[in-house]
Amino acid sequence: MIANSGANYQALVASLLEEAKAGYNPSNIEIKIADTWKGFYILDKGSKFGIVKDDNITDASGNELTVVHAAENYAVAQSLLGKVDRDRKFFKYSTGSAAGQFNKPRVLTMHEGWRDPILRGISYVFDSQVPKESAFTLLPVNEHFTRLLHCVAQDTYAGKYETTNQRAMPNYLIKFSATKPRFYTISEEGKFSQHIYEQSVVGELLDRQGRVLFSAVGTDRIEDENVAGMVFAVKDRLEILLKNATVQLAKQFSNAIKFSRFELPVTGIDGKVIEIKDKSMDLRIGKDVVIYRNIGSIKGIATDVVVPLWQxxxxxxxxxxVKLNLIMKLTDEEISVSTDDLVIMDAVSAAGAANQSNTSIKYCTHERSQRGPLAIDDFEVVSRAYGYLSPYTLYNQDEDFTKKIRDAAKFGGFRDTLELNKTDTAGRCLLPVYRASRGEKGTDQTIINCDENGFCTDTIEIAVGYRLYINNERKGGSASKTKVTVKDCKRDVCAPVMQSELSKINRDLLKANIVQIIFKQGE
Known part of the structure; x- marks a missing residue:
């Protein structure tokens, strides 16, 4: 077997190369200028051929156009360095396997930027488990790989980095968090011994304002039988545990998240203030949009053509x-907006999410979540798993994450910097809370009833929910309570067994109460 290892390795590499070759079919796409309009170049090919917004295409003489809008059958581009002869032919390399991915909304993830081996491991596994059929494309930031690209570019192009700093900054981000792994042993002498491992991973999809668009929790539990001392090493099992939880999380993101394209008509104009009807119900104060105009049909293009007018x-x-303020014209001359114009935007929808109120809230930081004498060890992490179900628009304004993702984005090969807008929630915030207690008065942390053989029964009353605050004054929320009983556990493992049961109930109560929260007057 050892003698054949070299041959097996070569066969495996050869198989991998063949698979990669089959999925990588680069082609040089020829693009022609079908027409021009107010400084724009209307191109005869679009997203169907892998051309997307922010692409740079060049001709044989090195003239460059930047794509500012892409539809299926055409694209709209600008030249930043003077006029371009419309008879020129432009080119772009594309692969059939990647063309569809580039046309999807892009989501930024970071690897080394987490500065934490657990979160770094989650990001690698998550990126590998999101299938290409998903509604979004992940754009990872890998600092080590980026440094390698810069070195290659420096050696090859004498210090020029045009090839490594061309990506457009995504509009969406993913934030991960993980509970500490729970590990304990259940055994009865002479009968059985079992190692138990449990862990949860939470992911949040955010926009560049920090708005929580989707969130979910992946959880895994491993039960290992100890047969005559033959068990897997704890370290190895913890790696599998984290991977399994992350795989489950990635499946939820892939299955639940959908993106829809909306065309929102202009309904009113008052100078620089534009009014539109938001059929998506997704626009929030501070979000940037683009106003477009339909310029009709152009020879060689199957559909009407729309071009961007204003940011x-x-x-x-x-x-x-919704009211908009005009910020910047996008054409080479200022064109007034009319009621024939429209806003085109992509909006996220997630399974189970209802239309949210425009009222904005953020997670509270002024108080602790624990209200009773007993702690739930994974509450701080898992309580962020259902924020997207809030009836209010929820923002995660985690300063530590914001700093890390901004620093990591510097290594992403992007041509612009990551600017995260901070939404003012006017003092409104949401605090996940719980109270867990044992005993009639809810204060005794030690009473566990055990029989003469050391088998115990433990009962805990738990209340879980959310509180709403305005300027640190409680103004509403929602909560519910229940009792959890664990029977026939040895005294030394009753605590982790109870924590496991509390975690299950906790998730159910959090999900049930987040949709019920409401601000109340006079509370």
Whole structure:
């Protein structure tokens, strides 16, 4: 077997290379200028051929166009260095396997930037487990690989980095957190011995304002029988435990998240203030959008062509009526907005999420979640798993994460920096809370009833929910309670067994109560 290891290795590498070759079919796409309009170049190919917004395409003389809008059958581009002859032919390398991925909304993830081996491991596994059929494409930031690219570029192009700093910054981010692994042994002398491992991983999909668009928890439990001392090493089992929980999390993201494209008509104009109808119900104050105009049909293109006119920012939201302020013209001359124009945007939808109120809240930091004498060891992490179900617009304004993702993005090969807008929630915040207690008065942490053989029964009353605050004053929320009983456990393992049961109940109560939270007057 050892003698054949070299041949087996070569066969494995050869098989891997063949598989990679089959999935990588680069082609040089020829792109022509179908027409021009107000400084824009209308291209005869679009996302169907792998051309997407922020692409740079070049001709044989080195002239470059930047794509500012891409539809299925055409694209709209600009030249940053003067006019380009419309008879020129432009080119872009593309692969059939990747073309569809580039046309999806992109989500930024970081690897080394976590500065934590657990979170770093989660990010690697998560990235590998999200299938290409998902509604989004992951754009990972790998500092080590980026440094290697810079070295290659420096050696090859005498210090020029054009090839390594061309990516557009994504509009979405993923934040991970993980519970500490729970490990304990259940045994009865002469009968059995079992090692138990449990861990949860939470992921949150955020936009660049920190808004929680989706969140989920992946959980795994491993039960190992100890047969005559023959068991897996704890370290190895903990690695598998974390991987399994992350795989489950990735499946939830892939299955639940959908992106929809909306066309929102302009309904009113008052100088630089534009009013639109938001059918997506997704726009929030501070979000940037682009206003487009339909310029009709162009020879060689199967559909009508729309071009970008203005960049604008949301300044007011009242139900489905949204007001925008014009920020910057995108054409070479200033063109007035009309009621024939529209906003085109992608919006995230997730299974189980209802339309959210425009009222904004963030997670509270002024108080602890624990209210009673007993602690639930994974509550701080798992309580963030259901934020997207809130009836209010929830923001995760984690300063530590913001700093890490901004620093990591510097190594992402992006041509612009990551700017995270901070939404003012006017003092409104959400605090996940729980109270766990044992005994009639809810204060005794030690009473566990055990028989003469050392087998115990433990009962804990638990209340779980959320509190809403305005300027640190409690103004509502929702909570519910129940009792949890564990029977026939040895005294030395009753605590972790109870924690395991509390975790299950905790997740159910959190999910049930997040949809019920409401601000109350006078509380």
């Amino acid at each position: 604008a920012a949301v300044v007011d939201v009242q139900n489905d009526t």
